Each structure stands twice: as C-alpha cells, then as structure tokens.
Amino acid sequence: MGREVSESCVDSLLTEMVSTYCNRFYANKPELAARRIEAIGYQVGHQLSERYTMERPRFSDHLEAIKFICKDFWSEVFKKQIDNLKTNHRGTFVLQDNRFRWLSRISIDPSLESAESQDSSTPAESKAAQASSMHLYFPCGIIRGALSNLGIPCAVSADISNLPACSFVVRIKA
Amino acid sequence: MIVCVAVVGHQNNPLYIQSFTEADDALKLHHIVHCSLDVVDERVNNPKKSGPTLNETFLGLLYPTENYKVQYVFFSYGYLTNTKVKFILVTTDLDVRDADVRNFFRRFHAAYVDAVSNPFHVPGKKITSRTFAERVSTIVKSFGLSSAT
Numbered sequence: 381m382g383r384e385v386s387e388s389c390v391d392s393l394l395t396e397m398v399s400t401y402c403n404r405f406y407a408n409k410p411e412l413a414a415r416r417i418e419a420i421g422y423q424v425g426h427q428l429s430e431r432y433t434m435e436r437p438r439f440s441d442h443l444e445a446i447k448f449i450c451k452d453f454w455s456e457v458f459k460k461q462i463d464n465l466k467t468n469h470r471g472t473f474v475l476q477d478n479r480f481r482w483l484s485r486i487s488i489d490p491s492l493e494s495a496e497s498q499d500s501s502t503p504a505e506s507k508a509a510q511a512s513s514m515h516l517y518f519p520c521g522i523i524r525g526a527l528s529n530l531g532i533p534c535a536v537s538a539d540i541s542n543l544p545a546c547s548f549v550v551r552i553k554a
Numbered sequence: 555m556i557v558c559v560a561v562v563g564h565q566n567n568p569l570y571i572q573s574f575t576e577a578d579d580a581l582k583l584h585h586i587v588h589c590s591l592d593v594v595d596e597r598v599n600n601p602k603k604s605g606p607t608l609n610e611t612f613l614g615l616l617y618p619t620e621n622y623k624v625q626y627v628f629f630s631y632g633y634l635t636n637t638k639v640k641f642i643l644v645t646t647d648l649d650v651r652d653a654d655v656r657n658f659f660r661r662f663h664a665a666y667v668d669a670v671s672n673p674f675h676v677p678g679k680k681i682t683s684r685t686f687a688e689r690v691s692t693i694v695k696s697f698g699l700s701s702a703t
C-alpha cells in the first residue's frame with residue numbers, strides 16, 4: 381500500500397475540474413455547476429472514509445466522528461490537521477483551516493481587478509470571491525460524503541475569511 | 555473450512571454473498587447469515603462488555619451464540635465497520651483461533667475497501683467486481699493456514 385500521488389497533479393486536476401464545470405458545462409448556471417462538483421466530492425469522501433476508518437474502532441458519537449475528520453482524515457488528505465474546531469453542542473460544527481491547501485495557490489487575476497476597479501471595486505471582488513468559493517464545493521462534498529458514510533447525514537457549507545484561511549460549517553441533520 | 559462469506563450494507567441489504575461448498579445448501583447458509591444479522595444488531599445496541607472491546611469492529615462468534623448444541627454444524631462470526639457495513643463469515647470448524655478470524659476480516663476489509671473505491675461501483679449496490687471475487691476466494695483458501703507456522 382502507501383501509494384502516493386503528485387500534489388501538483390491533484391491541484392491541477394481540481395482547478396481544471398472547477399473551471400470545466402463552471403465555464404464549459406454549466407457556464408450560465410453556477411448553482412448547477414456547484415451541485416455537480418459537490419457530488420463528485422461526495423463520492424470521493426464516501427470512499428476515503430471507508431478506507432481511512434479501516435483499522436479503528438467504531439465511533440460512539442458525532443463528536444468523535446467529527447474529531448476523526450479534523451485529525452486523521454484531514455492529515456491523510458491535506459497533511460495537516462484542522463486548526464480550530466468549534467461547536468454549539470447542538471449539531472453545528474465549525475472546522476477552521478488557517479491555511480487550506482487548495483486555496484493557498486489562488487490569486488486574484490490582476491487584469492480583472494484593475495479593469496473593473498476603475499468602475500467600482502465591488503464586482504471584481506465579488507467575482508474573485510465567487511471563483512474561489514467554487515473551489516470549496518469539492519472539499520465540502522468530501523466532508524459530507526465522509527460523514528454520511530459514517531452514518532451522520534449533514535449539510536456542509538464553506539466560507540472564506542481571508543484567502544488561505546477558510547472554515548467549513550457542518551450542520552448535522554437531526 | 556469457511557463455507558460462506560457475506561457483505562451486508564447498513565440497511566441490512568445484501569451486497570455480496572458467496573458460498574464455498576460443493577453441496578447445494580446455499581439457502582441454509584443464507585439463513586444463517588440472516589440469523590446472524592439479528593445477533594449483530596443485538597451486540598451493537600446493547601454492548602455487554604465495556605472497556606477496550608467496546609465498539610471494536612470485530613464482533614466475535616455470533617451463531618450459535620450461547621449454548622453449543624450438536625445439531626449446529628455451522629458457526630458464524632461477525633465484523634461491523636465504521637460505515638455500518640457488516641461482514642459475516644460462516645465456518646464449519648469448531649475450534650477456530652480468534653486471531654485467524656481477525657486476520658481474515660482484516661484482509662477481507664481491505665479487499666472490500668478496494669472494491670468500493672472503484673469509481674464504477676455504485677454505493678449501496680451489489681458488488682459485482684470479478685477481481686473482488688477472486689481476492690475473496692484467495693483469502694478464504696488461505697484461512698487458517700497461517701496458524702501452522
């Protein structure tokens with residue numbers, strides 16, 4: 381075992397997947413593109429969770445499963461753990477990653493920024509935010525897939541605070 | 555000798571069942587697997603023992619459970635993964651070493667994970683992969699051989 385894959389390949393694949401879905405398949409329907417990307421992530425997370433939980437006892441509660449996602453699962457996928465975990469103890473968990481690997485190489489297109497900032501700075505910024513948020517549907521899907529395979533149906537959303545940092549909000553369905 | 559192995563999904567839906575006997579007793583074996591599922595549920599919902607064995611994936615001997623009787627010629631062992639997938643092993647051997655069964659399930663689990671990681675496998679559907687079937691029969695054949703060493 382212990383097969384590895386080049387990190388840059390995964391990065392390129394992810395970028396290419398997002399851009400294909402957003403600009404080619406569903407160019408005018410970002411909602412639909414997001415759903416499709418999330419579904420791919422779901423399948424990946426579903427399969428990964430099966431593999432990574434192989435040698436461990438079963439989880440007794442939700443918190444334990446979430447902790448597994450934060451520590452072992454995240455380490456396997458991103459070679460680091462989640463930096464901060466918050467919960468309201470009523471089924472909502474916030475997983476914060478201060479340097480999320482898949483966002484660390486994202487930069488805002490300078491030509492786009494300068495061209496649009498002459499009119500007003502907001503559209504360029506929102507466009508950039510939208511572009512990077514598109515890249516977060518895949519990891520959201522991974523988390524949702526992993527948790528649902530562990531028997532925890534949930535909804536996962538993400539938001540970007542300032543670029544390489546981002547947080548995932550997991551809401552467990554009662 | 556192992557006579558039957560089964561993979562059962564989290565809603566008790568059969569994902570894979572394979573018997574390894576010459577005789578035509580598939581129905582009987584399926585019945586035993588079916589009976590074992592109730593015991594799995596029972597074990598998981600009311601864990602008797604506590605401590606390190608709590609929530610362990612390996613569930614031990616399921617059937618016959620308590621009083622050994624002569625008419626029982628099959629023994630079944632269970633394993634429950636974190637993803638609520640059950641593996642059932644049916645054997646005719648009376649004295650099987652626990653370590654052998656654990657080892658079997660560990661290798662079986664690895665084969666299962668590889669099978670479901672196939673992108674063409676639909677989660678929750680039966681496992682039709684031929685590679686998986688071959689791997690399982692290899693594992694079944696080698697069962698108990700390691701104890702000789």
